[in-house]
Amino acid sequence: MQRFRVRYQVKASAANIEARAQALAIEQSVEMPLSAIHDAELMHTVVGRVETIAPTDAQHFAVTLSLAPETTGFEIGQLLNMLFGNSALHEDLRLEDIELPEAMLARFPGPACGIAGLREQLNAPQRPLTCTALKPQGLPPQALAQLAARFAQAGIDLIKDDHGIAEQHFAPFAQRVPLIQAAVAQANERHGTRSLYVPNLTGGPAHLLEQMRIAKDVGIKAVMVAPMISGISVLSTLREHGFIVLAHPALLGIARMDPALVLGKLFRLAGADAVIYPNHGGRFGFSPACCQRIATFARAPWGLHKAICPVPAGGMHPDRLAEVIAFYGPDVMLLIGGALLDAPDMDRAATDFVQRAAHLSPAYTP
């Protein structure tokens, strides 16, 4: 199979960049002295190769390595390990981008639903999608269920657990999920809406599998997980279990990996259908260019993998809807949480959110 490429930004001087790039190629492949490798075939395939080195400014170089696809075992966690495992510990490096040949792309699961599947499920062929969060942690299951019912009545597409809601005694998964799911189903039936409740999955392997079982049992169609906490491979597992998958960016240290690469490409490759990230101008420091890059990576053609839904969030306010839709186009999911909860009339704010999202959609040219 054709090799895949990985680009890093490397801080180095012109005098030592070649040695640094060669050390990087070894660190990210065999991680041992080449003099101790006696197998010519292995040396030719498994050992990383420096393909290009190009200066980007006085202190930095763009270094592109090529690696053997077989070293990933075609598993997303091991891919991440091959991209940045040991090198995440090096302060002079930043992981920038990857280029995977078609044959390799096809070996990863990728999203089962993507934007198209979400639109079908929600019966929303064109308009921007909407999302909100059940908060704060500390509320009992009944209070969360009442909140969810009001959001469902307003017609918000996805009603997710706050990512801080896990297995605390306030509202354990096995208690809250059936209750909230029933409340949303009842509101949907009564008001003709199609809202989906999206519980947050957490914990170790057996615990995650048990949560999936509970979720399946009560008819949950979509779930959320924070892949940098739970392990990125969990995304692929959720996809295999037939869930629509919403990825949360918690614990993603943006300083050392390009957030667009992780959120837009790797989470997509692992099987996420929609990816939450902090929009520019909110509580976090992502730039408009970075947000655009995330959305591009999430939606651009990439092998046969379905486009996935960007979910800009993090302190979004309904006042910004027109601007956000103009920025992203209609293939977007708008996530507003605290600003709805804080509105003088929450039910009206939620209904307005839904109606404006449906009507603000501009003509879109991707």
Added chain:
Amino acid sequence: MQRFRVRYQVKASAANIEARAQALAIEQSVEMPLSAIHDAELMHTVVGRVETIAPTDAQHFAVTLSLAPETTGFEIGQLLNMLFGNSALHEDLRLEDIELPEAMLARFPGPACGIAGLREQLNAPQRPLTCTALKPQGLPPQALAQLAARFAQAGIDLIKDDHGIAEQHFAPFAQRVPLIQAAVAQANERHGTRSLYVPNLTGGPAHLLEQMRIAKDVGIKAVMVAPMISGISVLSTLREHGFIVLAHPALLGIARMDPALVLGKLFRLAGADAVIYPNHGGRFGFSPACCQRIATFARAPWGLHKAICPVPAGGMHPDRLAEVIAFYGPDVMLLIGGALLDAPDMDRAATDFVQRAAHLSPAYTP
């Protein structure tokens, strides 16, 4: 239960540090406008509190928050989420340290074996422990098994998979683990050694559980995992399954979290028995002070949790044994990989490694 404390380094001006600290307390707890919280009890407990703010230099402050232990659900992944989930996305922050009250500490699993259990298993009551790695990925199971047998004959305590060895077609887990385990057992029997083979566990939840089953079936006692890739909660699962647990630092972005906190405290709290990290003066940029801090966090009294074994690694050479043992004392595991494989006479280098580790041990005053 008494609240726990989290310390961050915050880049801010004197004029805005109070507002920044307050925003941080909200982000890491309820993540919503306080004006929308109507439950007084919840406001008093679940909402994060700014406890202290102290300037550290002209641009930075040390901010200490207190949070309610109940928000963690006493689960290690959720603890990490409460410490740095959303705030990992903020560039002006660094997670520095935690202070957990005794009652909270006792609710986390912590290591089952720790240094004491490792020493008992290896029949090595006092001397520094030794470790090496099977490399490179790309070798077939038979070649890895032969390599492992030679290291076992030399008497190296732990013989681990390279962290790059996962589920590639070169040597899938189900094929290599029984073969290598048998080779090590045979060498132990023949030469009177007590080496343990430590396979690397990878992949999603069901896959990890299946690997644990295979490992148990063939009598594996110790396993390795990279918690930042597999999910930190996997450490607790491995502990529950009765394995001795070796934690690998891959994907730990040191720029945004104190590595000593993650490696020495959080991995210990999650149940690791030994923790690998790049030693100062090797291929990585950890300072002597940082390495000392990791070792201190790993071994200092901390509630009732057993001390765990620091495993300095990352380009270590046998020439440095005396220096490393003088630095850490005998409660250490010495991990030498590539330098053994690259030695003119590997078997002799491995035997020398074991013998020098046994005899260099200085008088140790912790």
